Amino acid sequence: MKNNLEQSMSLANPAPANLSLMQKIGTLIGMTGLGIILLAAFNVDFPNKGLWLAISLLSITAGVIMFSYGLYGNTVEGIKNNGVWSKSISSRGLLGWLAGISLTGFYIVLYFYPEYIGLAKDGGSNTGIIALFDPLSRILSGNPASQWFVYGTLYTIAILTFGIKFIWKYRHNRYHQIRTISVMFFQTAFAFLIPEFMARLNSDTFKLPYYDLKNVWPLNHYLFEGYNVKSFINAGNIGLALLIFGILSIFVITPILTYKFGKRWYCSWVCGCGGLAETAGDSFRQLSDKSIFAWKVERWVIHSVLVFIVVATTGIVHSYLGNDTSKYWLTKDTFLIGVAVFLATLFGAIWYFKRHELKKDARYGAIGYLVIILALIALHYTSGEQNIFIWKASKVKSAYGFLIGSIFSGVVGTGFYPILGNRVWCRMGCPMAAILGMQQRLFSKFRITTNGGQCISCGNCSTYCEMGIDVRSYAQKGENIVRSSCVGCGVCSAVCPRGVLKLENGAQEGRINPNEILLGNDVNLMDLVNKK
Amino acid sequence: MEHIVIIGNGISGVTTARHIRKLSDKKITIVSAETDYFFSRTALMYVYMGHMKFEHTQPYENWFWKKNRINLKNGYVTAVDTDNKELKFADNSTMSYDKLVIATGSKPNKFGWPGQDLDGVMGMYHRQDLENLEKCTPGTKRAVIVGGGLIGIELAEMLSSRNIPVTFLVRESSFWNGVLPAGESDMINRHIREHHIDLRLSTNLKEIQADENGRAKAVVIEETGEVIECQIVGLTAGVSPNIDFLKDSKIEINRGVLVNRHLETNIHDVYAIGDCAQQHEAIGLRRPIEAVWYTGRMMGETLAQTICGNKTEYKPGHWFNSAKFLDIEYQTYGWVFSKPMEYEKQFYWEHEDGKKCIRISYHKDTKEFLGINNFGIRMRHEIFDKWLTEKRDIDYVINHLKEANFDPEFFKQHEAEILQHYNSQLVTNA
Incomplete structure (x- = not known):
């Protein structure tokens, strides 16, 4: 089919509007702020770094805010998707590719070559961009900046400024406003400020580990690493309390909240990755792949990552536990047996309570479970003191950190926003999302309710689903959307022109309700066909 | 086979x-x-x-x-x-x-207007209409839309989204008032104008004028003889x-x-x-x-x-429909007539922001609930379908309106205000 609707054949600009004066000024100011950072990268030694950093960060903030105001300020409240598919930045045009390549490059430097942006080597002092951020870091934690401090600062500013943009865009929608304020808060307080302040408490005799409280294992994949656990234990009661909180987060807090609200409480209200996706990434949500093929890939990849991290973490803990029962109650073997018993109970419970819902998926679940159990047995027989199977524990873990923590969640997950959409990591890679997703699918009150027969199959919901869920395929069957991947951002509901979708927490009965014939037709016919 | x-x-x-x-x-x-x-x-x-x-x-x-x-x-x-x-x-x-x-x-309907087949004159129904519109868009300084129905307002929204000024000719004295009662219709009039669309009510098209290339260059208004220069004419007077x-x-x-x-x-x-x-x-x-x-x-x-052998009569259930007028969503369940039937009475509530309203139609003697129009507030299809089947009366519906609310979480709820308004009307009517 010829596709001439999408390409502009016109001499005029098909985008809805050229930039307003306000947007142009905003762009100038924002780019000036970025320019200062760029100059620092070329080792321009700014005399008063604190001042220049302040100018830079404030300019970036002011630039984004002015641009947003120019974009939405004078418009009537409502959905603001005009021209999304004709603007270069949001439709994989030249600007989209440029942004994608720049971001990817930034992540590669950040993760693998931090010295290029000025990280101090062997006791020297920082240079370049990192030196520019030293004054702010000293104010907060008392220490010089690292590449992670630079990253954290820019990340937080991105969430805050684009959060304001998002709130403006959805100023008719309180669900979006409140959840955006929530991610802005959790990023600023929990991910950025609190860990810096915690670092301030450190002295020669007392040292807290770096800990973002809302970052739950397995998203926080280094939580149970030997050095980290050691530093928790060394920090006395406070450290122990933090460690216990970390464990409770996984096994108690998370399941309860997910049962009540769905995984959205985390993924689109608290999580930092989600926070960036929902704010700075909002312009790219329509780029996610909606095909069934992509869904199949997604399920294999994300669950493989989950199996990987479960095995790797088990192996890591196994590697630093002892064998001597007189010293520690938790020995290598008790631990392995404990993990096996826990997983077997979990799998058995799912199988028993939910087997009628699972069908084919159960086989995949069984495969994953089997892989882990076999791995545990192999661990027992093959691993020596410091090994996972035949590999060194630290090697396996650093492979995970490299492949998943750096390449997948950073370089691909964020760098490819403008190409693959803003939730590639959350959808394809995040093991935390995989766990929450299973809970959401099987043991949760959350669903997106479809409003009777009102769907007109327009496709706005599917287009704007960042997780690549074909929302319409459910809505047009009058079926509620109960999907493990749904992060509950609520945009499908907002963009629906006919009021068909509502995010709800409700009773289990009727949560999943496929219909052949929709509400509005002959009652007898509906009864005849819909009752199986 | x-x-x-x-x-x-x-x-x-x-x-x-x-x-x-x-x-x-x-x-x-x-x-x-x-x-x-x-x-x-x-x-x-x-x-x-x-x-x-x-x-x-x-x-x-x-x-x-x-x-x-x-x-x-x-x-x-x-x-x-x-x-x-x-x-x-x-x-x-x-x-x-x-x-x-x-x-x-x-x-799309065409009513024999002079010039209705010129280049730049189009309906908005088929995919080919969309391609045609895309082709005609460059260089367009103004568009005129003839016909104030659902497709007309959609076409106005489309053109406005590309910053093309729109003049919207509506034959009726208020937008879509053959279907919408006065309150709702007037709300949409205001909303159309809020979007800087030049809405002309009680206005008919006389003819479309051509330039030397056979392309539409202006329309002439029946009532005033005014000539409006335009490059696109949308004919949206029904299908x-x-x-x-x-x-x-x-x-x-x-x-x-x-x-x-x-x-x-x-x-x-x-x-x-x-x-x-x-x-x-x-x-x-x-x-x-x-x-x-x-x-x-x-x-x-x-x-x-x-x-497939199960001979079945076409028996649609309770009437329902929906639309979106620019930024205002509309749903309806059951029957609410723009000019009430002789047996029909109506209760109307409008929010102070002038962008949300509901109208409930009921039988003047039995008080049986007959239908609802809701604008700017989403309502549950299932609940109204049930209430219509159960022949609930208006008091029940007003008092249980919250159950039918389908707005997203955290949205302001208006049921209390609606109930209050309903009760105060009962007092004044008594």
């Missing part, structure tokens, strides 16, 4: 095909000259506005049709020979059928059944293809559904021709049963 041929790949035809496939192994062919694959017609506007690409309006991926053994034929049917059960196409090829379903939808190709056939037609309650035409094995079907006698308070997405779908669901 029985061959079912469906002319038209819109919601009616495609729903029929899908359900026939679920129920049987019959050979199914869908014929369309408009597009290769089914798309949502109601979403065309979003393609022009840049919200979606055309492919996003297609509810099924392209492999779906082959997998479900539904043949797609791109062709334009010019004649139907019911004696020989054969279709004739524009390229002179033919196709035979065992059962024929006519689901050809609508075409009528798209059945010209049946004029020489033996199939009985009036404005649409005449069908009985089983959606059968006068010819055995020929059926008609969707926008192009016309009931011999209207069903309940419905119109004999209903050009609505939902009714098309319901007819498709019903007809598939009949074709």
Whole structure:
């Protein structure tokens, strides 16, 4: 089919509007702020770094805010998707590719070559961009900046400024406003400020580990690493309390909240990755792949990552536990047996309570479970003191950190926003999302309710689903959307022109309700066909 | 194997095909000259506005049709020979059928205005209209839309989204007031103007003037003789059944293809559904021709049963519909008439921001709940369907309105205010 609707054949600009004066000024100011950072990268030694950093960060903030105001300020409240598919930045045009390549490059430097942006080597002092951020870091934690401090600062500013943009865009929608304020808060307080302040408490005799409280294992994949656990234990009661909180987060807090609200409480209200996706990434949500093929890939990849991290973490803990029962109650073997018993109970419970819902998926679940159990047995027989199977524990873990923590969640997950959409990591890679997703699918009150027969199959919901869920395929069957991947951002509901979708927490009965014939037709016919 | 041929790949035809496939192994062919694959017609506007690409309006991926053994034929049917059960196409090829379903939808109305066939003058119904509009957009300094209905306001929104100034000529004294009561209609008037659309009420088109290249350059207003320069003229004065190709056939037609309650035409094995079907006698308070997405779908669901041996009457349930006027969403359940029936009384509440309102219609003697219009507040289809079936009275409905609320979480709720307004009206009326 010829596709001439999408390409502009016109001499005029098909985008809805050229930039307003306000947007142009905003762009100038924002780019000036970025320019200062760029100059620092070329080792321009700014005399008063604190001042220049302040100018830079404030300019970036002011630039984004002015641009947003120019974009939405004078418009009537409502959905603001005009021209999304004709603007270069949001439709994989030249600007989209440029942004994608720049971001990817930034992540590669950040993760693998931090010295290029000025990280101090062997006791020297920082240079370049990192030196520019030293004054702010000293104010907060008392220490010089690292590449992670630079990253954290820019990340937080991105969430805050684009959060304001998002709130403006959805100023008719309180669900979006409140959840955006929530991610802005959790990023600023929990991910950025609190860990810096915690670092301030450190002295020669007392040292807290770096800990973002809302970052739950397995998203926080280094939580149970030997050095980290050691530093928790060394920090006395406070450290122990933090460690216990970390464990409770996984096994108690998370399941309860997910049962009540769905995984959205985390993924689109608290999580930092989600926070960036929902704010700075909002312009790219329509780029996610909606095909069934992509869904199949997604399920294999994300669950493989989950199996990987479960095995790797088990192996890591196994590697630093002892064998001597007189010293520690938790020995290598008790631990392995404990993990096996826990997983077997979990799998058995799912199988028993939910087997009628699972069908084919159960086989995949069984495969994953089997892989882990076999791995545990192999661990027992093959691993020596410091090994996972035949590999060194630290090697396996650093492979995970490299492949998943750096390449997948950073370089691909964020760098490819403008190409693959803003939730590639959350959808394809995040093991935390995989766990929450299973809970959401099987043991949760959350669903997106479809409003009777009102769907007109327009496709706005599917287009704007960042997780690549074909929302319409459910809505047009009058079926509620109960999907493990749904992060509950609520945009499908907002963009629906006919009021068909509502995010709800409700009773289990009727949560999943496929219909052949929709509400509005002959009652007898509906009864005849819909009752199986 | 029985061959079912469906002319038209819109919601009616495609729903029929899908359900026939679920129920049987019959050979199914869908014929369309408009597009290769089914798309949502109601979403065309979003393609022009840049919200979606055309492919996003297609509810099924392209492999779906082959997998479900539904043949797609791109062709334009010019004649139907019911004696020989054969279709004739524009390229002179033919196709035979065992059962024929006519689901050809609508075409935009034209009322013989001078200049109505000039370049730059278009309806907004088919995919080809969208391509035409895209072609005419560059260089357009103003567009004039003639006809104040659902398609008219959508076209106004589309053009506005590209910053093209729009003059909107509406014959009626208030927008869509044949369907909407005064309060709602006036709310939409205000909202149209809030979007800087030049709304002209009680205004008719006299003629469209051409430039030397045969392209529209201006319209002339009937009442004032005013000449409005424009490069695009949208004709959106309603639609009528798209059945010209049946004029020489033996199939009985009036404005649409005449069908009985089983959606059968006068010819055995020929059926008609969707926008192009016309009931011999209207069903309940419905119109004999209903050009609505939902009714098309319901007819498709019903007809598939009949074709597969479970002869089923078309019995739509309670009336419902929805639309979106620029930024204001509209839903309706049951019947609310713009000019109340003699048995009908209405309760109206409007929010102070002037963008939300509800109107509940009830029987003046029995107080039975008859229907609701809701603007800017989403309501549950299921609940109103139930209340209509249970013949609840208006007091019950007003007091339980919260159960029907379908707005997103954290939205301001207005039920208390509505109840208060209702009670105060009772006092003043007593």
